[in-house]
Amino acid sequence: MAELDAKRLLTGTVSTLQDLVGWRPPSEPNTSAHTPDGLCLWLRPDQWLLFGGIAVRHRGSTAVLDVSSRWTTFTVALDALAAGCSLDLRERAFAVGRCAQTRIEQVPVIVHRRSADQFDVLVERPLAHYFGLWLEAVGK
Amino acid sequence: MRLAEGGTHIDRSRPLSFTFDGRAYQGFAGDTLASALLANDVRVVARSFKFHRPRGVFGVGLEEPSALVTIVRGPDREPNLRATEVQLSDGLVACSQNAWPSVRFDLAAINGWLAPLLPAGFYHKTFKWPRWSWYEGAIRRTAGLGRIAGTADATRESKRFHHCDVLVIGAGAAGRAAAEAAAQRGADVTLVDSGRIATLPNVRALPNTTAIGCYEDRLVAAIERIGDRQRLWKIRAAEIVFATGATERPLVFENNDRPGVMLASAVGAYLERYAVVPGRNVAFFTNNDSVYPIAEALRSRDVVVSTIVDTRRDDAVLDSRRVDCDVLAVSGGFNPNLQLFSQAAGKLRYDEKLAAFIPGEAPPGLRCVGAAAGEIDGGVAPRWRSPGNPRKQWVDLQYDVTVADVELAAREGFSSVEHLKRYTSVGMAPDQGKTSDVNALALLGEITGRAIGDVGTTTFRPPYHPVTIAALAGARTGSLAQRYRRLPVAWHEKNGGVMEDHSGWLRAAFYRRDGESEAQAIAREVRAARFGAALFDSSSLGKIEVFGRDAAEFLNRLYVNNVKTLAPGRLRYGMMLGENGVIKDDGVFGCLAPDHYLVCTSSSGARDVAFWMEEWRQCEWRELDVRIVPQTAQWATLTVSGPKSREIVARLGVDIDLSAQAFPHMHVRSGSVALKGDPQVRVRRASYTGEMSFEIDIAAEHADLLWSRLLELGAAENITPLGMEALDVLRVEKGFLEVGVDTDGETTPLDVGWGEAIAKKPEDFLGRRSLSRPAQQRADRLQLVGLQPEDPQLFLPVGVHAVDDAGAPIGHVTSSCVSPTLNRSVAMARIRGGAKRSGEVIAIDIDGTRHRARICDRAFYDPQGARLNG
Amino acid sequence: MGIANALQNSALGLAWHALRGHRHWRPFWRTPEPRASYDVVIVGGGGHGLATAHALATKHGVRSVAVLEKGWLGGGNTGRNTTIVRSNYLATPSARFYDHSLKVYEGLSRALDYNVMFIPRGVVNLATSRFQLRTMRRRVEALRLAGVDSEMLDVEAIRALMPRLQIRSTAGCEVFGGFIQRRAGIARHDAVAWGYARAADRAGVDIIQNCEVTGFERNGDEIRSVQTSCGRIGVDKVAICVAGHSSVLAEKLGLRLPITSMALQAMVSEPIKPVLDVVLDGGFYVSQSDRGELVMGGGTDVYTSYAQRSGLQRVEDNMAALVDLFPSFARLRFMRQWAGIIDLTPDSSPIIDAIGNVALSCGWGSWGFKAIPAGGECLAHLIATGKPHPLAEAFSLERFTTGALIDEAGSSGGMDDREPLL
């Protein structure tokens, strides 16, 4: 759990965001990229999650928001993840660096593959307690 | 009996002891309960479902219809297990079921003598007078199979998702070949089998795993047995190969359900795998060649095979000849196991040569191989029944269905195979007709003079084999059964907060203090808000940020209010409707900048509203430049409310001018607060209590700190944590409505007094057109009003109804409290035509007694709202 | 054979037939060839169609009636539902309608001379929050004033009714109370179809199975004949009672309806000795059949579907709900699942109305079984008299234009909402 790490939500288009923050977020769905300001995950065609603390600002419908508290990050091993995640997690289908939003049981999650066996799983804070219990249960 | 040598599945060096019905027996590692019981010459292991006839082991695998037992583990018991699926373990405790006093002598066997009176569907033909309930209880108790434990089973089962290119179901010769071939093609292959699997190169093997269901888009559910636990596998495969083999079907003849009558293939399997012969003198009864090698194998182990009656030869002699034997091994041919294939929408067709259903057209990505594909030695001479008493010839052993029952069904017009199934319950038992279905429908065809292919087969339904409910529930039991959202402030639970479910969030109903009743606690919290200061965790409040040049236009289409006139820094209370005109959600929204708005929703509406906004943005109003970001989880919201609230908030050290002039009611300001790291805050002067309030949004990670800080800073004013119940009292005193409580699936804004406000708005908005339909315009609709009982101390429970002189309902109470502030009972109610009936006294019916109450304005407390401005 | 007929369905008859090896039972229904024309042709041989035919023949003296069933009698939702019969609906028109149906059920076995095994086990709904408890009180009071039995239950009363129920789970989920309708219960679904079919057949109704309607011939606004797989059949009036397939038939009639067809999943456990004596209703519902199976359902697959295919998700959700309510059921086994196609209306209330000489009974969603007797009576009344039955006036098509909807989403069993992430 690394809650206090600064996170930002970027919303806009690739080009309007480039104007606002000075770099292009990844345009390939469900991929991540290392940017000058930190690791950046594709969430939607018009939304990205940045692991970094750049200034909050907006210009019209292009915006950078603070989401440092919104998600709690868990580090989860492949076996535990496969207990509840319906994604095809074979490496050829979900390589290191890929990310996806999906559900685990009744919990919406963002999954990011850090290594062959290590995943970051981001859970919205109000459900983090529940997800923690679930992780404990499937760990047994 | 067990032979001295042999047995591919058993390990003679590891003897195991177990008990059945209290008697101790010995078996070997690798035995099933069935093989061990046969090895110990236990012949009667169960009683049948309806007639309580003695039954022994009949098969060797999941097809077993008769030998149902209960496994006991301490206080826990698992009923209805087939003895053939129970792996023997040391100290295993098994017992028979559905028998009293014992399986050897069962009083309910009387049903057997009554059989003539109990044909299929007999209960529909009688027990009508005086009514079914006079008999139902007794009949219910005799039905059912095993008993379940009275205590909970605490253990959690696990689940597992799995993906592969090729899934092969069944590890027999054909399955192994298919798996090997696919692996050589370089495919990622998974092989599942109910039993053991010898390893294959580059094949993921899942032994002790039974595929139980084949669902859409090639999703296969499979159950892995790990000791006495089960794990559910959800396997998604690009291609599925069904190597599910075939199941032998019995021949139908008089007393074919007696202990000692067994499937020939089972007799062969017990000999080969467990070196067990179920008797000393085996006779065969067959209509095909499959039994001869088995007979040979028995003879080669010096087991007496007294005779082989082959219907293709000896049909004539059947009635006359007497054969001495203690085991009768029967074979009526084989049915390919196509249940899973059929669940996956595979078609079946009847094959005359095999007298069985074989795969027809297969959906893409599915194929059958081996016996499942009909690769079975033929030579079957179909024979669906025998001479003699049809009431003594069993078609379905598990639910006690006889030839006579099938005849009766046909006679009474139940000639559709689905009718047959429902009328006689053939194939409806836990085994789902594995040994009975083809016999039953062939018999039906014979009786009704139709070809079997025309009779058709019933649909196969998951699961192929019963699964414990625990395995399907998986981890979602106990503390994981209910998925609650938690507030960012941990303080509540540790400080007397009575946490309850409020639309999916665990929130404090009230805060318990020693020696205080619930009502006292609530009253104390209410007084604090009215006369001092209260602190409330409203973090579940929905917070949605809307950006863009067209943000105002976008929101103006969503709200019944006029959004465009809202100046930066201001808040407005608004309502949203569904297109049907019904109130969807309400709350304040604010203009932070001309291209940046904040939408606050109810806790329950937060996700729904954001979802609905996105739908309109993406699907209908694509021309608008606007983006929506729900930030409910990011921002905690702590509300300080009450006459003393301003001074307490001032002590926080926020860089916002809090004076009434600079920061009046219904305004919003941003700034930072003097806590570690000077976190940003957004403060709203909006109130749900009717008192001056400061709603402080702060990043959730700082919520704990801010909460305790406010408690410190307000200690002098005795700042008091406020629970949901007190909040409810406060808003009822003010006559503030709560969507979903004071409104329902039919309530429009016109019903809650918003008619004029709406009339002022020029533009269209979602749901507006619905409001002008005749029914929404009627004067006698349920309209929200205030209600004051004439007896000021009489509490009007929520839900009680107002009635007219004739006693007909004219509305109901939606919210209510005995106001500690006004020291009188006040309520809100939806009353027919209520809007125009202010001042009228109406009758409220509480448990049959009428009480008088006056219709009045909803704002009972501070109607002018002077206290809000403070 | 006179005796055989005289002694059809009774213990004595059973004994008489037993002595003769049950060789003299008559078919439940004739299998007639369709006539050239009928006064009324009812499309759909489920409970509603058969009950309508029965009411036409026995209450309104309309003898020239045919029921056309494309498959086998009762093969649709009548034979696929979870057999709950109750009348604890919120809106007064609904409560009155369903309560009439319940009253008929109470005497149906004797009326049809066929035991449909209606058993008033009592139907219980639980409140798991203060909010639900308050909402519930409104429903109970409304029912009481409409003359329908229902009473609030406190936790102790609930514990007494369901000793195995978990009142407070570790997750903080708590039962705050509930309410019961004691007269409500369950019946054997197939038997209701067979009983009505048998009685209708004896009253002269022609029941024609394996006869699919392929089209209609109209003369002006009136339908003059029905084209079927068994040929053309002339009609004075047509009734459509085809539940999930209503839109398909309507399309052949040139009508469009406020109906969406969806798949509802149902499931049963293995039979065990009695463990649950009442019917537990709500988002997830469970009762124990006389044979000992737990019969369960809950949640609709929320998208248009005509595929009666089983899904896994509902089973996992419902079994989790079951174990949370009754932890001691954990080692019991799930035995079989199936799906039915339900016809949902926007307000979860039915439609009983006529357009020209076509009478329509649909919108029965997941709550049609309990309504079979009243639905049949009301539709027959509409067909025979041309006027809506007083109990069914509210269930007109017009309400979707005027906006006079009868919202029963809360008490119909409803749909589950999938929570958006966003």
Next chain:
Amino acid sequence: MKRIDCPWCGPRAENEFTWGGEAHIVRPGLSCGDGQWRDYLFTRSNPRGAHQERWCHTYGCAQWFHVARDTLTHRIERVYAIDEGPVDATG
């Protein structure tokens, strides 16, 4: 459980998606008649066969898109963008 091919995320399990009902229903203006408004609100073709509908990848990228699906076989004939007009009903 079905799989639906999200135009952005590729094939995902059915329970990540939300069904949005029949597609290409035009919202009439305030001046429309009660009957027209009824048809917009409630009247649906609800066909047994080819159907054009809206789905949202709720648990994924939260994007709405169109799906041409057979309601009898559940086979998805085509997935197309939310801003595309109706496809020929014959698929």
